[in-house]
Amino acid sequence: MIHTSPSRPPDADAVAGGPGPSVTQLQATVAEAFSKRFGQPARWFVAAPGRVNLIGEHTDYNDGFVLPMAIERYVVMAAALRAEVPPAPPTARFYSAEFDEMTEFGLEQGSRPSASTSWSNYVQGVVAGFAAEAIVPPSFDAAVLSTVPVGGGLSSSAALEVATATLLEAVTGHQLPANRKALLCQKAEHEYAGVPCGIMDQFSSVFGRENALMLLDCRSQEMEYVPLASEEVTVLITNSNVSHQLDDGAYAQRRAQCHTAAAALRVGSLREATLQQLNAQRSQLEEHCYRRARHVIAEIARTTQAAAAIAAQDWKTTGQLMYESHASLRDDFEVSCPELDILVELAQEIGVEGGVYGSRMTGGGFGGCTVSLTRTADVEDIRQALLARYEARTGIRPHGFASRPARGAFVMQP
Ligand code: ADP
Ligand code: MG
Numbered sequence: 001m002i003h004t005s006p007s008r009p010p011d012a013d014a015v016a017g018g019p020g021p022s023v024t025q026l027q028a029t030v031a032e033a034f035s036k037r038f039g040q041p042a043r044w045f046v047a048a049p050g051r052v053n054l055i056g057e058h059t060d061y062n063d064g065f066v067l068p069m070a071i072e073r074y075v076v077m078a079a080a081l082r083a084e085v086p087p088a089p090p091t092a093r094f095y096s097a098e099f100d101e102m103t104e105f106g107l108e109q110g111s112r113p114s115a116s117t118s119w120s121n122y123v124q125g126v127v128a129g130f131a132a133e134a135i136v137p138p139s140f141d142a143a144v145l146s147t148v149p150v151g152g153g154l155s156s157s158a159a160l161e162v163a164t165a166t167l168l169e170a171v172t173g174h175q176l177p178a179n180r181k182a183l184l185c186q187k188a189e190h191e192y193a194g195v196p197c198g199i200m201d202q203f204s205s206v207f208g209r210e211n212a213l214m215l216l217d218c219r220s221q222e223m224e225y226v227p228l229a230s231e232e233v234t235v236l237i238t239n240s241n242v243s244h245q246l247d248d249g250a251y252a253q254r255r256a257q258c259h260t261a262a263a264a265l266r267v268g269s270l271r272e273a274t275l276q277q278l279n280a281q282r283s284q285l286e287e288h289c290y291r292r293a294r295h296v297i298a299e300i301a302r303t304t305q306a307a308a309a310i311a312a313q314d315w316k317t318t319g320q321l322m323y324e325s326h327a328s329l330r331d332d333f334e335v336s337c338p339e340l341d342i343l344v345e346l347a348q349e350i351g352v353e354g355g356v357y358g359s360r361m362t363g364g365g366f367g368g369c370t371v372s373l374t375r376t377a378d379v380e381d382i383r384q385a386l387l388a389r390y391e392a393r394t395g396i397r398p399h400g401f402a403s404r405p406a407r408g409a410f411v412m413q414p
Pocket of ligand 1: 075096097098099118119120122144145146149150151152153154155156157158160
């Protein structure tokens, strides 16, 4: 890893609070970062969005449903073939403006991840996936810029992987079927970053569509678009800016408890269980396992109900389901934290009259973001009220931005 002098784009910090710059603006910024770094103009430009999950939390590894959308925050990349005599065997150099770091690695099969989980691993994992498909580009250079907050649960990692895959497609002229591309990126995250993630993040970044959410069945890996064309509502994301490392094993423990509950109910996964079945077995189950399972079974049902409510433009019902999801994650699954609870309470205080239909924590928990469904006309007022009141109560400065459902990864015209 080579450290270079700071050259983070000037607007990289500014975007954290307000609406992000347009993709066209980002393209101009990354083009400049590229030519400054590599001394020639870029030839290819790609973008891949982050995502937010509207409802369906901790359901993915229980074969359930999730309901994410891609957000108007992107990882963008600019690239060109190596200007000077290319090295043999071929290598790629990636410069991340976010980390102000350059990494270089081989493009042929066999390039192994570095021991530390550096950002370079995500990129290398995708390159290795392409190499395994016998798709190897010639030596090239790339610059990476992002408006997806890093580590905030909005999947900057999947956006980075999917942007890399989209770039490799552009450079080599080989397009992968979209499904394979998403799975290849997921595999990169498993094997090169050591994160055993589900399919939601990479699928969202690949398949995102304007004016639509994605109802993703994690059992069949099938996906259905749920239209959210009405301009009446906007999704507001607020980042609590806390990340509690209370217990590293919390995630593994929740998975194990879900597994234990499913085994006790004699089903392959909690997707196949009903609340009636669960309640009938209550005396057989340890209390924690019972409550974890109650969350998962109810949350899977809420997710399909929310998809139907959104399709019917029934914002109140959708919002109610979001509040129920939060309460269940807080009380039964126990993955919330005081800061997330405060953000949801503050949203609830603003209420439907003030333009908030519903709000909940989103992502794995113990910090990160909340997602709220808001009336578009009020969203900026709501954003400012939430941020100011949260800071007054916690002393922590949060971030927030509004987003409509965005388009999945794409190649931009130079
Ligand atoms: P999340 O996906 O929720 O943002 P993760 O911990 O899964 O959080 O992924 C964050 C990691 O992804 C970072 O630590 C870094 O390794 C990588 N990453 C994200 N954005 C960038 C970027 N712009 N440049 C380089 N690496 C990035
Ligand atoms: Mg991630």
